[in-house]
Amino acid sequence: MSTRILFLPPDGADDARLLDLDDGGRVRAQATLPPGTAAPDAPDARRTVLVVPGGPVRIEQLPLAAHSEAQALAAARALLAGRLARPVALHVVLDADHGAALRTVAAVDADSLRGWLAQAAALGLRPDAAVPEALLLPDPDAGAVHLFDAGDRWLVRGDGMAFSAEPGLARRVLGDRQPSRFDGGFERLAARALQPPLDLLQGDFAPAAGGRRPSGRRLAWLAVALAASPLLLVAAQALRLELAARALESRAVAVLDAALPAAQGGAATAGTSDGQAGRLRALREPRAFAAASGALFAAVAARPGTHLVELEYARGDRLRALLFHRDARDLEALRGFLRGDGWELVEGGSVDVAGGLHTGLVLEPAA
Known part of the structure; x- marks a missing residue:
């Protein structure tokens, strides 16, 4: 039996690289696949792992203390959505190290992942797993940095970092840190892909026999998340609303520009504009809620021993x-975390409860 490891190039017009490995990581066959060609048959291949370009993938290590994977994933989404200024739907996944103090988190534009899967399909392959190329470097020891020279780009993995970039940019990011070269070529990287530390094909992208998971399975996962924490489900829903609201607002502005051109003027137009402006403000409300709740959930998730009891907006x-x-001290830590993201935490009264305190909070944009 063999496993197929498909390396996609950063530029979709370049050749892909396919290696067939046995269970011990030894290369049995390899091929270069120009766009539009079909991968050679491998009747004994039981699995295909897709290695995607690391440039579009953001990889971080985050403290995600949570009672369940659903809570940890929701906290990661909220934290990353507050940091990434991209008007796209983020696909966020966690590593499988459930008990770790720090979890490896990867975030990528969902359309980018769909594009990579389409490239694999065009080569005649359907991946069972997908991993960012930089995560195929060894787990870094404290202070160590591993580097793989792929020619047009460097793959770097160190304590608190994992990325792919062209050599000049990678040197600037590394600064004075001296990396250790990872030798052995793509064959050695492919061997590490047999057990990838993180799989991008989770959630809606998870493969299943004969196709994607049915919608009923996804609904079951939503039910589990709801049972685990209604507040976290509200935050996740708010983030989805925030992304949808951007598209709706842009569409509404375009319609208003066409229907109410500036040349019309007059009192009637002014009155109509006031009404339309109110509707636009209503469109922006989900964005305001998503930004505030996302920041608060991220701050709470980063402070072990704290959790939200109620949320009102x-x-x-x-x-x-x-x-x-x-x-x-918990309040001060949250206040500092939120202030760094542009929010001010206003503290209300506190009540003693078993094991700690209940404190009312108000979150508002920093002046």
């Missing part, structure tokens, strides 16, 4: 929450 109002925490 009314149109045009600030975000209000009830927080469980142990002492004043």
Whole structure:
């Protein structure tokens, strides 16, 4: 039996690289696949792993203390959505190290992942797993940095970093850090892909026999998330609304520009514009809620021992929450975390409860 490892190039017009490995990681066959060609047959291949270009994939290590994987994933999505200024639908996945203090998290534009899967399909392959190329380098020891020279780009993995970039940019990112060269070529990288540390094909992208998972399976996962934490489900829904609201707002502005050109003027137009402006403000409300709740969920997830008890938001109002925490140091840590993201935490009254305190909070944009 063999495993097929498909390396996609950063430029879709370049050749892909396909290696067939046995269970011990030894190369049995390899081929270069120009665009439009079909991969050679491999009757004994039981699995295909897709190695995707690392440039479009953001990889981080985040503290995601949570009671379940659903909570950890929701916290990661909220944290990354607050950091990445991209008007796209992010696909976020976690590594399988459930008990680790720091989890490896990868985020990529969902359309980019669909494009890579389409490239694999055009070569006649359907991947069972997908991994960013930089994560095929060894796990870094404290302070160590591993580097693989792929010619047109460097793959780098170190303590708190994992990325792919053209050599000049990679040198600037590394600064004074001296990397250790990872030798052995793509064959050695392919051997590490037999057990990838993280699989991008999760959630809606998870493969299943005969096709994608049926919608009922996805609904079951949503039910599990709901049972685990209604508040986290609200945050995830808010983030989806934020992304959808951007598209809706752009569409609404285009319609208004066509229907109410500036040349019309007059009192009637002004009155109509006021009404339309109100509708646009309503469109922006999900974005305001998503930004505030995403920042708050990320801050709470990064502070072990704290969790949200209640969450309240009314149109045009600030975000209000009830927080469980142990002492004043938790509040200061949350305040510093949120201030770094442009939010001000206003503290209300506290009530003693078993094991800690319940404190009312208001979140508003920093002045």
